[in-house]
Amino acid sequence: MTRSFRRLVRLVVPLPGDLSLAWSTIKGRTGGFVGSFIAVAAGSAVITACGMLLVSGLGTGVTPERYAGAAVVLGGEQSFWLDESAEVRYSERVTLPAEKVAAVAAVPGVQAAIGDVNVEVSVLAPDGDVVAGPDGFPVLGHGWSAAALGPFRVRDGRVPSAPDEVVLDADLAARGDVSLGARVQLVVGSLPSSYRVVGIATAPGDGLDRQSAVFVTDDQATTLSGRPGRVDAIGVLAAPGVAPEQLAERITAAVPGVVAHTGAGRGDVEFLDVGDARSLVVETAASFGGTMVLIVVFVVASTLALSVRQRRRELALLRAIGATPRQIHWMIGAEMTVVSSVGAVVGAIPGVLLAYVMRAVFVLAGVMPPDFQMRVGLLPVLASLILCVLSARLAGWLVARRLANVSPVEALGDAAVEPRRFGRMRVAIGVLLIPLGLLLTWGNVAAPGDSAADTAASAVLLFVVALGCLGPLLLRGAIVLFGSRLNRQSTASGFLAQANARANWRRLSSATTPLAMGVTLAAVQVFGASTTIAAAQHQIEDGLRADHVLTAPSGAGISPEVVDAVRGVAGVSVATPVARMRVLLTFPSEDSTATKVFAAQGVAPERLSETMDLAVNEGDIAELRGDAVALSRIVAETVRANVGATIELRLGDGTVVEPRVVAIYENGLGFGDVTLPNDLVVAHTTTRVATAVLIRSVDGTDPVALAGTLRGALERYPTVQVGDREAFLATSGSGGSGDWALNLLFQTVLLGYIAIAVVNTLVMATAARVREFASLRLIGASRNQLRAMMNGEARIVVLSALLFGLLATIPPLIGISLGLTKSPVPSISLTGLIAIVAVTIALSWGAIRMATRYAMRPALIDAIGGRE
Template sequence: MVIRAVRRLIGIVIPLPRDLALAWSTIRGSKEGFAGSFVAIVVGSAVIAACGVLLQSGLSNGVTPERYAGAAVTIGAPQSFWLDESAEVRYRERVTLPADTVAAVAAVPGVASAVGDVSIQVSLLAADDDVVTGPHDFPVLGHGWSAAALAPFTVDQGRAPTGPGEVVLDADLAARAGLVIDSTAQIVVGSTPAAYQVVGIAAAPATLDRQSALFFSDDQATRLSGRPDRVDAIGVLAAPGVTAEDLAERIQAAVPEVVVHTGADRGDVEFLDVGDARSLVVESAASFGGTMVLIVVFVVASTLALSVRQRRRELALLRAIGTTPRQIHGMVSAEMTLVSLAGALVGVLPGIALAYAMRGVFVLVGAAPPDFALQVGVLPLLAALVLCVISARLAGWLVVRRAARVSPVEALGDAAIEPKKLGKVRLTIGVLLIPLGLLLTLGNVASPGDSAADTAASAVLLFVVALGCLGPLLFNGVLRLCGRLVNPGTTASSFLARSNTRANWRQLSAAATPLAMGVTLAAVQVFGASTTLAGAQHQLAEGLRADYALTAPSAAGVSPEVVDAVRQTPGVAVATPVARSQALLTFPSEDSTATRVFAAQGVTPDRLSETIDLAVTQGDIAELRGETVALSRIAAETVRGTVGETIELRLGDGHLLNPRVVAIYENGLGFGDVTLPNDLVVAHTTAQVNSAVLVSAADGADPTALQQALRGAVERFPTVQVGDRERFLAAPGVGGAGDWALNLLFQTLLLGYIAIAVVNTLVMATTARVREFAMLRLIGASRDQVRKMVSGEARVVVVMALLFGSLAMIPPLVGFSLGLTQSATPSFSLLGVIAIVAVTVALSWGAITVATRFAMRAAPADAIGERSC
């Protein structure tokens, strides 16, 4: 018995040769029935392979270190907050280490020397005061001279810096700035320029592709960093005979609070954007790849179900002549093995191309640096192959269960008549999901705050599943009530279309339902984004009261001393510095705690409402001093924070504090959900500068004179620019535009895959009507009349899909809008509406029209003869 069970298991998992031979014969005899599943698997394999390539690249790829190229090991602080053992949130700002960590590392056996490094964001001015950027617009960074040993840099000309007014430049930077030994370099740290004498030109062992480097004396670098007791990273040189891996283990054991890197990972410490990109790529690829596996099962199952329904006569005959259920399962499993194996192999190469295209989107939206390379290995391609085969086999097993269970006597009866009623379980699930979805979107049963909007957006899945369950019933009901309105003509084609839709409503609903599901998902994605964007723009435009905005290139920022200079300018009523960062809020959630990331800003509270109106609803924003915080309504509801209570908050560099909530406001979408004292935020940003300074004019001040006075006040700050309020409105917002773009990318791929499933269904359903079309033509219908009849049916499919999709999208969008803006009116973009309607029409009409032409290629008599054989 054990041997029999093992043989049965092997037969299910690995088809037997005779099953494969039979499967190949059935595939060759019914190519159209398997074409849909093949196409679905090809595209699914491509997407899964692309996600696998991205995942492997994120896990194992890095950027070669440049300034740390000579270090055996690089050490940084923990740059992530771990939500659990597998999920992390990267801190936006660089997390620094205590300076005494350098001595602790240097004491580890096997360490030849440990060098603490600080990276200072600087702007180097050319003779005409233009800013000299690094290669490919990467930043120019200043360091202490002792860190030059980590490359190592060597002085080709001149000497090392020793005094506070001396600097050494890398050779490429000096050439681009036109500087030579003993010339004077104007270097801006923050917003303040200072003159330095170039005492040396240094050469790196390799080209600096991601930065330009200049070196101060160690004491001057420590002073300019603004953190004399902290270092950004530590580079370690190994003693002779000690490998980097052994040294890393020793350091990690002796100093467990640091993060040790070797090999290509050393670049993660040197370049924060690389580590951020790797984390984001891994998280996105793993999440979307897992979702795609489930979608592949669903899509392949739906196309295979249609194929099995079209082959019901064949399966019925097999059951009638004594074929056992296990043999039916074995045949279908073998068929899906061959189809999925071929489809997965075909989809692998397009998957590699798709991975490069997805990488391009990551780079375009700033989520990954331009030099983030992909690593194409065998493992992700093999994983796509295995996952597609397993998914297809699972889909085949799910679909063929009923056909295999039916008795031989009932088989032919089932083949002759399609069931006209929906199953009780299916009907019950569909009916129950609608009120449940309404409760989640409109009934305030979801968690408050941003979870309310998230839950409303996620509830679309309930309505989509309800559509899938009740689609045929809804289709038939609306068809009986309004069918004549869709096909109002009195021609023979219109009559045929109306008659056929009434007779074959189950078949047409099978085409309209997945199309409606796609309309719903696309609409919620597109209009959810437009609602968020419109709400943020409205709050920002309405809440910004300033007349002028002082900004600087994002790399430079506006240093705090600029604010003092502006406040002393005649005609200035209020000057408010704005620093932007992020905050992590931890709060009780059920039996444990949860952490959410929010956009944060730092401002000064003095007369804040004259420059920024946050629409405070509770508390007093004037109390925003010391360890205090103001929260948006959404953030306050999320963390259950109230005025007067303290919350647990981590700043952008991981610094933990427990500020007291002093105010709750409404305009969080436009200005950030967390507002903190300006000096607190600035002190915990990487460059310790503001993003902008907002200025409101005093009553009666002449605008032209004030603007000129502001330019004069900032004349000694060459990187600071004076503009009107539109400059602040046009600046990058507090939200994650890159995250939104990536979400749109993955949703587009998902919807595209669903669109392929819809086209598959339409094409397979239409090409299966060859016999029907042939009979119509034999009894006198012309080709044109048949095509017009099918166009009338396609019109019904389009109208029903748009109608059901629109009904299903309204509750999630209303709930989403209420959660974010307290308005029940979502923002609908005209372009989005046109795009959704156009794509729906193109998919349905195009697929049905092309398939109809294909189905009518043969002569009617030949078509009936072929189908009868």
């Protein structure tokens, strides 16, 4: 082992003797290390929570129910892979050709292969009431042969043998008070059919918690699904002695185009929401966790650097009495190791609680099922420990480097006053980032048409980093310009506040800069969301021309027969069916291709402008038939598509189409960024039904009378409801993906951590001024004057943070508004602005007042003779 390598190892891993000395130092200066400990513990909590979500997404799921008896469950490729590690889930179920069932059955080790078809149904009991699934979960119909995958057993009666016979699971029959021999109605889409209950079946294990099951004949199940020759999944029963994992490998090698799942992974095929949740959790936890790691490293490094800088006189004395630079490095490194390792371990406990809080928000947003299991393990804690220790050691090394490399005389001189020099490289980076951010938001340097979230994320980060680089200099300028106006020089407290701010602007900037960064991030999140919501609301309110809207409960949908029925009702001028899905659009990007997800709608083009005004800029929406598509302006700019161009589109079930662009419209936020023919969208959704029907009445028709006439015409469709314009607003958008809730969650966690860091820094910087306060008291300053002085400094901190933070939000918000609405004026939420100002004042003023009270507690004689 070379000498340089041994030196590096000791810099990273202190020896036991170093740790013992560090522990003695920490015990003697507990107050000076509390702030560093808090920063590390809070950072460890956030990293641990993200790590737990990531591990849970990779390794857990939901236990299968109907497929509990299958060794292997085969499904289609439910994701489009952007690369080897990134995927995008399709919004609809990807089915398999029915002929693959025979191919799977021929694989050695397969005892039986059974194709399963899922049909979402509504069950109407003999009294006409709808019998729902457990806890709002769906009721699914299947062919009886798939009952063997449970396995289900007939408790009473027999298996279905005729098209109008059905078997109910025992819990469903009990909830609906349905007995053997009774007649029930199964509503598929909007169409009800009468069935006679010939059997009651018991579910495997503890029963069905996430669904209810009804079984019809295999042929009837295929008919109801509307997809002849396709199956949703293939369940495989293994021959005796064959391991599921081994059998899965054999099947995937012998039968191309199927994805094999074993163990808990079988639930991903049975419940699409589980697979979607796993993918989303992994993606968001990894993305947000990576961002938080960088921020935690920055905050921990800044806090520890402040802690070490406050000891520069002590370190200078050590250099003066003969301590070598290497000894200074070892001492500070050992201290950082002790503080960071203990803080990381302590922070892991609230990190576990934070992970469960984040999980609850995922569930509340509807992007994670309530029964999704969390995995608590040591791996996230170890990862957090390593990251926190490394960041602390790096911070200690950077701060100690300057103190250790100067001569003892220079060290004592620097310790007497705050250093005035400011890094030229830091200033250069900060200055260059400002025009780069302006170009990104206003100069179309980024790809045109990029979403508001992408623009904000990229531009805001540049301005936030610029604030971090230039914050101290900006504060110094603000003190010169506004300091005398915020603090009257005629009073002792005002004079002291202004003098202290001028002399210690770098210390004051350690709190002002992160506070300004937090203001910027919070303002862009709040005002960016308010701009998006206001633009979408304006578009849909102005563009919706319908008088009445037909809707149905979630999952039921509206069948094409309903549209034909209402078109013949007296007083109805136009009836437009609307179906929704998410689509993937692939387009050239630089030297390769890119794929993005967009909300899509399927509409009938006949007289569309009378029910829905998309504000067409180019082309003719009436040509939306066959292989045609209309794009919003934002999407058209993103993919660089003009009217007449052909694009590559993946529908919700993975089907690839290449439609021709026939129109480009403006109101994509309100109605969806991609508009396709209604029959195309319906054919490639899981339920094969429309979401809503927009109805425009004949001029002069009484709305109340028409609503009554519509209800009469729809009596034979029991799940269809007649509503007003507000009913469509509830079904619009991308399907309630909950992105807004997730963004709010992550921004709350991020800003919460920044708030902790700001308060922590303010308390550290203020509490370290015990000797300064004592000196002022000895020369005649009263306690009230000192409090007034600190209030004056707090005014400088608050004003500067709000000024710099809000100024940094202007370019990104203008860019967002221009991209969404072509207007440079964003929609500012007054409530959000008041909240940002109030929180900024509360954080800074509260922290400074609390720390000031603490710093003035010691007796003057003790304070003046104590440590700095």
